Amino acid sequence: MKTVIIGANHAGIACANTLLDTYPDTEVVMIDRNSNLSYLGCGTALWVGRQIDGYENLFYTTADNFRKKGAKIYMESVVSDIDFINQVVHFTNKAGEKSAETYDKLVLATGSKPIVPNIPGKDLDGIHFLKLFQEGLAVDLDLSRDDVKTVAVIGAGYIGVEIAEAAKRRGKHVLLFDAMPTSLASYYDPEFATKMDENLEQHGISLHFGELATEYKGDGHVTQLVTDKATYDVDLVINAIGFTANSDLGAEHLDTFKNGAYLVDKHQKTSDDSVYAVGDCATIYSNALDDTTYIALATNAVRSGIVAGHNIGGTVLDAIGVQGSNGISIFGYNMVSTGLSVTAAEKAGIDVDYTDFEDLQKPGFIKENALVKIRIVYEKSSRRVIGAQLASTEDISATIHMFSLAIQEHVTIDELKLLDIFFLPHFNQPYNYITMAALGAK
Numbered sequence: 001m002k003t004v005i006i007g008a009n010h011a012g013i014a015c016a017n018t019l020l021d022t023y024p025d026t027e028v029v030m031i032d033r034n035s036n037l038s039y040l041g042c043g044t045a046l047w048v049g050r051q052i053d054g055y056e057n058l059f060y061t062t063a064d065n066f067r068k069k070g071a072k073i074y075m076e077s078v079v080s081d082i083d084f085i086n087q088v089v090h091f092t093n094k095a096g097e098k099s100a101e102t103y104d105k106l107v108l109a110t111g112s113k114p115i116v117p118n119i120p121g122k123d124l125d126g127i128h129f130l131k132l133f134q135e136g137l138a139v140d141l142d143l144s145r146d147d148v149k150t151v152a153v154i155g156a157g158y159i160g161v162e163i164a165e166a167a168k169r170r171g172k173h174v175l176l177f178d179a180m181p182t183s184l185a186s187y188y189d190p191e192f193a194t195k196m197d198e199n200l201e202q203h204g205i206s207l208h209f210g211e212l213a214t215e216y217k218g219d220g221h222v223t224q225l226v227t228d229k230a231t232y233d234v235d236l237v238i239n240a241i242g243f244t245a246n247s248d249l250g251a252e253h254l255d256t257f258k259n260g261a262y263l264v265d266k267h268q269k270t271s272d273d274s275v276y277a278v279g280d281c282a283t284i285y286s287n288a289l290d291d292t293t294y295i296a297l298a299t300n301a302v303r304s305g306i307v308a309g310h311n312i313g314g315t316v317l318d319a320i321g322v323q324g325s326n327g328i329s330i331f332g333y334n335m336v337s338t339g340l341s342v343t344a345a346e347k348a349g350i351d352v353d354y355t356d357f358e359d360l361q362k363p364g365f366i367k368e369n370a371l372v373k374i375r376i377v378y379e380k381s382s383r384r385v386i387g388a389q390l391a392s393t394e395d396i397s398a399t400i401h402m403f404s405l406a407i408q409e410h411v412t413i414d415e416l417k418l419l420d421i422f423f424l425p426h427f428n429q430p431y432n433y434i435t436m437a438a439l440g441a442k
């Protein structure tokens with residue numbers, strides 16, 4: 001059995017490792033257009049903001065590691081065409097040489113691409129995206145220039161907020177724009193997102209929400225950003241208005257979701273029996289929505305790669321769906337969420353209620369202590385938990401995993417009320433915030 005994997009980043013790597021480690025008789029061929037693989041984009045803001053020493057440790061494997069395991073791997077090779085009928089992948093290397101590989105099974109792991117704001121001036125110099133390692137390098141280099149004083153970040157989602165913090169840490173004047181009225185609006189309800197907004201403002205970031213960029217101006221290099229409200233002098237722009245699936249290769253042959261992602265089943269199989277799709281180029285099943293959706297996260301990429309690897313290798317393994325669990329930590333303020341916010345649930349047509357609670361993490365007699373804010377979202381009719389949000393300067397990150405499992409297992413808000421949660425003053429209160437929030441549910 002010969003498997004060709006197009007895309008050797010997180011999803012493709014997870015699939016290749018599963019096949020190579022568990023099914024040694026499988027022949028694996030990997031093809032990627034990039035010169036590097038396994039870059040953890042989550043570290044870009046950390047090294048650009050000088051919170052870690054450098055980017056070297058943000059790569060967790062190499063092409064040679066795959067060669068050692070017996071795979072054939074082509075880097076800097078762009079797949080231009082797939083003959084799905086004869087099962088052949090055509091690609092071209094950096095030197096312009098054309099090659100082809102036949103397959104028994106094909107894995108599409110081509111990931112995502114940043115959405116480009118289609119406005120005048122978008123091709124000026126000094127306008128960046130932040131998907132690839134190389135793009136992080138370019139931003140880092142520009143931030144090192146003394147004449148770059150003002151940075152505009154378009155999009156206050158995860159990438160935008162993280163890179164705004166990084167640019168501020170590099171001493172720049174930072175303007176952060178979003179079409180929505182708050183930052184992080186896709187992940188948190190306004191009661192939580194505004195806490196992050198206060199945090200950003202307290203650290204000197206200038207917020208421009210509900211404001212749309214309409215034009216970039218400059219003579220070769222960007223010097224001004226025009227929005228529907230004002231014109232700003234800027235030296236650098238970073239676009240971060242979301243990702244969409246990179247699915248051009250198979251879009252005509254395979255069934256796709258509304259954003260173009262390949263529609264996959266529980267085995268990561270597409271509408272073609274020989275073709276699987278994993279990671280950001282594929283759909284994913286949301287247990288909160290109880291429906292197919294699109295969530296671009298490295299965590300989902302890895303899990304879906306493992307599922308495809310086992311099914312191709314011969315072990316039937318069903319994907320169990322995801323909750324879209326996520327987290328962010330900005331200037332020491334931590335926020336985590338899973339499932340749906342009230343806003344997202346309403347948008348999806350789910351009738352929900354929610355319960356909020358806020359208290360110190362630990363008993364008052366403990367000095368190192370901080371407020372924790374929690375919201376649990378549940379469906380009115382079934383009372384199943386479908387979302388949770390937490391915010392604190394304490395590390396509350398592990399709590400969200402429990403809510404992720406609760407959503408996956410259809411736990412109701414009433415079942416959470418008397419859940420056995422341990423108490424130790426070093427960690428939490430006897431009347432801890434999860435129990436108190438659950439008990440407060442209508």
Ligand SMILES: Cc1cc2nc3c(=O)[nH]c(=O)nc-3n(C[C@H](O)[C@H](O)[C@H](O)COP(=O)(O)OP(=O)(O)OC[C@H]3O[C@@H](n4cnc5c(N)ncnc54)[C@H](O)[C@@H]3O)c2cc1C
Pocket residue numbers: 006007008009010011012031032033034040041042043044045077078079080109110111112113130131132159246249278279280281296297298299300301
């Ligand atoms: C700045 C940043 C921070 C992030 N932080 C987090 C985080 O903290 N947590 C989290 O869970 N997620 C995070 N993400 C999202 C995460 O990086 C993506 O979800 C993840 O990279 C998806 O992995 P993937 O392998 O599916 O796709 P990709 O990483 O997009 O990889 C696709 C691969 O396919 C190759 N390819 C595409 N087309 C072709 C072609 N025609 N021929 C050959 N090769 C091709 C590409 O070169 C690439 O290597 C972040 C992303 C960014 C950009």
Ligand SMILES: NC(=O)c1ccc[n+]([C@@H]2O[C@H](COP(=O)([O-])OP(=O)(O)OC[C@H]3O[C@@H](n4cnc5c(N)ncnc54)[C@H](O)[C@@H]3O)[C@@H](O)[C@H]2O)c1
Pocket residue numbers: 042117154155156157158159160162177178179180183184185186211212213240241242243295296297326327328
């Ligand atoms: N900490 C993490 O887990 C982490 C970190 C970085 C990236 N990621 C993932 O990578 C993917 C891409 O991140 P992202 O930040 O680009 O996307 P995102 O979806 O997190 O945020 C995009 C933001 O852009 C805004 N927006 C959309 N169109 C706009 C427009 N025309 N003008 C102004 N604002 C506009 C949206 O309201 C949204 O707030 C996401 O799936 C994200 O979850 C995750």
